[in-house]
Amino acid sequence: MKVSQAVDTRKSVRGFLPKPIDPDTIRRVLAAAARAPSGGNLQPWHIHVVGGEAMDRLMGIMRQRVAEAPGGEEREYDIYPRELVSPYRDRRFEVGEALYHSLGIPREDKQRRLAQFANNFAFFGAPLALFCSVDRRMGPPQWSDLGMYLQTVMLLLREEGLDSCAQECWAIYPQTIGDFLSLPPERMLFTGMAIGYEDPEAPANQLRAPRAPLEAFTEFMGI
Secondary structure, rough: OOHHHHHHHHOOOOOOOOOOHHHHHHHHHHHOOOOOOOOHOOOOOEEEEEEEEHHHHHHHHHHHHHHHHHOOOOOOOOOOOOOOOHHHHHHHHHHHHHHHHHHOOOOOOOHHHHHHHHHHHHHHOEEEEEEEEEEEOOOOOHHHHHHOOOOOOOHHHHHHEEEEEHHHHHHHHHHHHHHHOOOOOOOEEEEEEEEEEEEEOOHHHOOOOOOOHHHOOOOOOOO
16 A cells, blocks of 8 residues: 555544454554654653453443543643634534534434544444553653654554544543553553444444645745
8 A cells, every 4th residue: 555545545433343453463553653753763652552351441441431420531631722713613613513414413412412422432343442641741842743653553554454543532531541551640641542444334434524725724935
């Protein structure tokens, strides 16, 4: 698979087949992804991979936790800016509405929308989960390194015929996940990721999120 094909076919998959993944494949992908750019070669990413019996335990914990605290826990960072302005606010609204439309859930059906959001915390049925954490002393440049590492992971997964869904929603349960992963006090949870084989029949997977055209975000100078 060419890199351009991996970029074009990568998407947020929200429905996975119950098909096991060879652990050696994940090890190979995570090791290869470490060639991602890293300022000063700090390599600030810390990765946990969860599957099998550990995944079953986590799902049990999350079913109870989501029922007890559906709004989550005290946040350690804002997933989105608190004052999200146009065009960013518009893009977020557009893709959200497109997702719920693909699922046949109208805007006024708050209960079904909440139930769909809760599926995040079951990794949409994926057999493997990844969590990324970072030392609290790191700053925005190192957080950008995390993004480059995770993007490289997702593209290499495509090369292996696997799919993924990056899930910053896990950041609303930082205490629960931190306890489950036994994160040391100096490290904080950044994001989770579902990993598996796409279920092509899942309605949510019919969505291809739109992207802004080149001229909306690029200025050329001297060329």
